[in-house]
Amino acid sequence: MSLFDDDRxxxxxxxxxxxxxxxxxxxxxxxxxxxxxxEITRLEAERQKKDASRSAAENLFR
Structure with a gap:
């Protein structure tokens, strides 16, 4: 084992x-x-944020 194995x-x-x-x-x-x-959890969280933004925008223009 090299001294530098942990540096890689x-x-x-x-x-x-x-x-x-x-x-x-x-x-x-x-x-x-x-x-x-x-990754699925991360994707679902991002989808929820985008859905909330879209809903807020739709409500603004109603």
């Missing part, structure tokens, strides 16, 4: 839709599922 940037975990899952371990699949659940 960590590989960011990402998931590509439709990618081959057969080479992933159970732990890696769990991490990806958690990552995707967090």
């Amino acid at each position: 940037p960590k590989k960011k975990i990402a998931h590509e839709i439709g990618s081959d899952l057969s080479l992933l371990s159970v732990d890696e699949l769990t991490v990806r599922i958690d990552l995707l659940k967090q």
Whole structure:
């Protein structure tokens, strides 16, 4: 092990839709599922904010 192993940037975990899952371990699949659940939550929150803005604008022009 090199002294500089900890200095290397960590590989960011990402998931590509439709990618081959057969080479992933159970732990890696769990991490990806958690990552995707967090992303769904983030997307839903943004959708709610945009929907509220649109509703406010529609009410303003009624």
